[in-house]
Amino acid sequence: MNIETLYEDDDLLIVNKPAGLLVVPDRFNALLPSLNRTLEQKMGGKIWVVHRLDRDTSGVICFAKNETAHRYLSILFQERDVNKFYAGLVNGIVVPDQGRIEGYITEHPAGNGRMMVAKKGKLAVTDYKVAEQWPLYALMQFQIHTGRTHQIRVHMRSIGHPLVCDEVYGDGKPFLLSAIKRKYRMSEKDEEEKPLLSRLALHAYRLEFQKEDGTLIEAEAPLPRDMAACVKQLTKWCPPEKTL
Numbered sequence: 001m002n003i004e005t006l007y008e009d010d011d012l013l014i015v016n017k018p019a020g021l022l023v024v025p026d027r028f029n030a031l032l033p034s035l036n037r038t039l040e041q042k043m044g045g046k047i048w049v050v051h052r053l054d055r056d057t058s059g060v061i062c063f064a065k066n067e068t069a070h071r072y073l074s075i076l077f078q079e080r081d082v083n084k085f086y087a088g089l090v091n092g093i094v095v096p097d098q099g100r101i102e103g104y105i106t107e108h109p110a111g112n113g114r115m116m117v118a119k120k121g122k123l124a125v126t127d128y129k130v131a132e133q134w135p136l137y138a139l140m141q142f143q144i145h146t147g148r149t150h151q152i153r154v155h156m157r158s159i160g161h162p163l164v165c166d167e168v169y170g171d172g173k174p175f176l177l178s179a180i181k182r183k184y185r186m187s188e189k190d191e192e193e194k195p196l197l198s199r200l201a202l203h204a205y206r207l208e209f210q211k212e213d214g215t216l217i218e219a220e221a222p223l224p225r226d227m228a229a230c231v232k233q234l235t236k237w238c239p240p241e242k243t244l
Contacts, residue, residue, distance in 0.1 A: 001038050006219040011069035012062060013039065013047060014207065016221040019058040019199050024049055039063065051077050051147065058224045059086070059204030072212045077147065083208035086142040087131070087223060089164040089175070089201035089230060090156055094138045097130040101155040105148045114168055115150045117158045124148040126155045132231070134238040136180065137164065139231055152202060164201035164230075174198040175230050181237045196233060197226045 004016040015035075017023070022034040036049055047063040048070035064070035076082055106121030108114035125145040132139040138161070142152050153169045156162055162170030174195030178184040186193050206220045223231065234240075 001033070003035070003038060003042070004221075006060060006221060007217060011065055011211065012073075012217065013043075013065055014060060014062045014217070014219040015039065017053055017058055017061045017204075019056050019224065019226070022055050023052045023061065035061070036063065050074060053204055054150065054153075054200065054202070056200035057086075057202045057204060058221075058227075060207045060219050060221050061204065062207060062219075069212075073209075076209055080145055080147075081209065083206070084144050084147075084204065085206035085208075086144065086152060087203045087205045087227070088140045088142060088152060088156070089197075089227060090138050090140055090161040091136070091164060091170065092138070092161045093133060093135070094128075094130050094140070094159075094161050097133065099128060101126045101128065101159065103155055103158055105151060105154055113149075115148070115154050117154060122146075122148060124151045124155065126152060128156075132235075132240055134180075134234045134240055136238070137230075137234060139234075153200075165197055166200055175201070177233055180234060196229045199226070201227055201230070203227055 006016055007014040017035055022032060024036055025034045026032045036047060039047055047065055050062050050064055050070065050073045053059065053061050062073065064073050102125050103117040104119055104121035105115050105124045106118045108116045123146065127143045129141045130138050131141050144151055153163055153166055157169040164175055165172060175197035176193055176195050178193055203223055208218050210216055
């Protein structure tokens with residue numbers, strides 16, 4: 001598996017995580033591939049997990065290469081001294097087009113890893129901004145100031161704009177070109193339409209923090225092909241309502 005390295009030194013390894021790959025092994029199915037094991041095999045040594053991304057979320061993720069760096073980075077993330085930025089496609093026209101969501105998040109009583117906004121939960125803070133708005137979808141920029149499970153997904157659902165292809169907090173429907181292109185005609189070779197996007201439309205595109213010696217670390221990953229393809233087709237077939 002080809003994993004793109006975004007930054008590396010004696011203490012850190014920052015990579016661009018592909019969508020669909022677990023960060024750590026599944027406790028119920030150890031045979032599933034995971035990012036940390038893949039990187040350890042590639043490097044021939046141990047690495048330490050500092051933070052996580054959901055399985056279907058792509059983008060920037062940081063690992064420590066020694067125990068000292070792991071301790072420092074763990075504290076950094078716990079104390080929220082890290083700037084974490086995401087991009088996502090959501091359903092609907094987002095009004096207002098920027099703002100802050102402060103909603104307490106806790107486990108859903110139904111279980112199965114699902115979360116929900118509730119007064120008895122832990123405070124979660126998400127800043128959002130519309131980067132581009134089309135009639136049915138919006139490309140969003142997010143900065144999260146806390147690291148709650150499924151934070152962006154839960155917060156966007158709470159304001160009525162779930163992420164595209166979110167099977168847990170949205171309708172889970174794939175992104176199809178036929179939904180936005182008038183007079184769409186499928187190729188005669190295909191028995192059914194192939195979706196442009198069939199996984200959670202969320203990407204961690206930037207990470208910023210300072211190392212213990214004061215060095216500023218900035219790592220960025222562009223939109224992956226599947227999300228970029230959706231944006232390209234939306235721009236082509238849907239007149240944008242707003243561009244920032």
